[in-house]
Amino acid sequence: MEPARQSISAADLAVLTVATLDSRSVTFEVDGRILRAFRSEVSPFYRSLFESPGAEELFSAGLARSWIVQDQVEGFELVVESERVPVVTYPPEWPTAMLREAGLLIATLGRALASHGFGLLDAHPWNVLFSGTRAVWVDLGSIGPAAPISSGWLAEFRRHIVVPLSLHAAGLHSLGDRVMSEHRTVGAKGLLDGRGIRQIWPLRYARILHGTRRPGDVFPALADYISGLEPTGGRTDWSGYVQTPGVKVGETEKYGPKQLAVDSLLQSLEPGRVLDVGSNAGWFAELAASYGHSVTALDTDDRTLSGLFRRAKLHGHPIQPTRMNILWPTGSYGLGLAFPDALTRLRSDYTMWLAVLHHFVHREKIRFEAFASIVDRLTSRAAIVEFIPRDDPHIRAWPIANEPWYDLPTFTSAMAPCFPHWRVLPSTRPSRQMILFSRS
Numbered sequence: 001m002e003p004a005r006q007s008i009s010a011a012d013l014a015v016l017t018v019a020t021l022d023s024r025s026v027t028f029e030v031d032g033r034i035l036r037a038f039r040s041e042v043s044p045f046y047r048s049l050f051e052s053p054g055a056e057e058l059f060s061a062g063l064a065r066s067w068i069v070q071d072q073v074e075g076f077e078l079v080v081e082s083e084r085v086p087v088v089t090y091p092p093e094w095p096t097a098m099l100r101e102a103g104l105l106i107a108t109l110g111r112a113l114a115s116h117g118f119g120l121l122d123a124h125p126w127n128v129l130f131s132g133t134r135a136v137w138v139d140l141g142s143i144g145p146a147a148p149i150s151s152g153w154l155a156e157f158r159r160h161i162v163v164p165l166s167l168h169a170a171g172l173h174s175l176g177d178r179v180m181s182e183h184r185t186v187g188a189k190g191l192l193d194g195r196g197i198r199q200i201w202p203l204r205y206a207r208i209l210h211g212t213r214r215p216g217d218v219f220p221a222l223a224d225y226i227s228g229l230e231p232t233g234g235r236t237d238w239s240g241y242v243q244t245p246g247v248k249v250g251e252t253e254k255y256g257p258k259q260l261a262v263d264s265l266l267q268s269l270e271p272g273r274v275l276d277v278g279s280n281a282g283w284f285a286e287l288a289a290s291y292g293h294s295v296t297a298l299d300t301d302d303r304t305l306s307g308l309f310r311r312a313k314l315h316g317h318p319i320q321p322t323r324m325n326i327l328w329p330t331g332s333y334g335l336g337l338a339f340p341d342a343l344t345r346l347r348s349d350y351t352m353w354l355a356v357l358h359h360f361v362h363r364e365k366i367r368f369e370a371f372a373s374i375v376d377r378l379t380s381r382a383a384i385v386e387f388i389p390r391d392d393p394h395i396r397a398w399p400i401a402n403e404p405w406y407d408l409p410t411f412t413s414a415m416a417p418c419f420p421h422w423r424v425l426p427s428t429r430p431s432r433q434m435i436l437f438s439r440s
Helices: 010-016 043-050 055-061 096-115 151-169 173-180 203-209 215-227 257-267 283-290 302-315 342-346 357-363 368-378 408-415
Strands: 025-030 033-038 066-069 078-082 118-120 128-131 134-137 143-145 273-277 294-299 319-323 348-353 379-387 421-426 433-438
Touching: 010 025, 043 055, 043 066, 043 078, 043 143, 055 096, 096 118, 096 128, 096 134, 096 151, 096 173, 096 215, 096 302, 151 173, 151 203, 151 215, 203 215, 257 283, 257 379, 257 421, 257 433, 273 283, 283 294, 283 302, 283 319, 294 302, 302 319, 342 368, 348 368, 357 368, 357 379, 368 379, 368 408, 379 408, 408 433
Parallel strands: 273 294, 273 348, 294 319, 348 379
Antiparallel strands: 025 033, 033 078, 066 078, 118 143, 128 134, 379 433, 421 433
16 A cells, blocks of 8 residues: 555645645645545545546546545545646637537546436536646536436536537637636626527527436537537638748748747757647647657647647647637636636746747837747747847838837847857748747
8 A cells, every 4th residue: 555645734734735625625736746635425436537447438428537645634534646747728718629629528528427327417618637738627526426417417408519619610719718718607697698599509409408407418419519610710811820831840841930940949949838828729749749848838829839739639739729829818706716827837847939039019009128028938948939120021111120229239138148049040030039948
């Protein structure tokens, strides 16, 4: 038997837990480990779950891989440790392809649990995290004994999975995004909750809602329903942008100066976590993944991120698309501010800022010092930044081209307090520079 690793008092637990204790268990982090402690009245049930011969099948179906440990927590009988998901993102930050994947996970895991005598108590996607493109159900406390599927469970699945996906599939992307942003709040009404058509749309799902409640029938029907929804995501001005026309990752003989510069810099970095800001279709995210980095691909374009997710999943690339404007990141929110802010969650070993700085300065009026502060908060070790000078044909007519402070020396001086070391490589045009800023 594994020896005890931690002995946690009630006072320690109060400090480690940022939200509330439920009546049966508590989840917390200590020394980088994710632990959940269960009270004595439910410990036999959860012990039977993790010692079940079918536990491996449940993990394969999407349940967070977990194991019983010998840590001791005052007031609790059983302690379980779960796999740690490297980068935490939430449903409003996902492209629609990831919400669809979360819906498929819920249906698949629900079916696997039911086949072993267990049930899934919740149906909302805030219990789902992504490790790359792998969806993981992380709320162990939402697993209970097998039972018929309730109308409330099906309504919750409809509200948070079916309705936003159906709206996107119908081309109503703004409305779909609004519904995706609705958090699960007890007693709150969603945008399409209420009477009349709002309660029965979409009609095909209404037939599931009012049909059989046997888990063995409901979960396959849900999986079939979600599989039939393939929303492409809304378009933006950048949906049609092509980063590297006709060039695939690995075809180095076809690389231009920019691709060669980034390729050289990525090769020089020890494999770690990379945040690709303004990733667009993800060519450079895939390049980073090819060198052993795990990548968070950040952009605002749902369509290109959804396409990137599908490709990364197909090829097994460790890339997690995330939809967000980094200049307006998600703040801490939720019960007791239990969901940390995005800058904390997305902080990575390395960050890439390719062809974005001039847009931040021109469109959002961001000064170099503000940009450096953002890079500092998101970057642990080094950042790759593309600098477009004022005489570049792309921006020479922009107002920033007339600003005396818009030049490379001023930019590197703004970055220097956080990143005192840098080296420069040529980018697409001779006048453009690709700069690797590092802390040491």
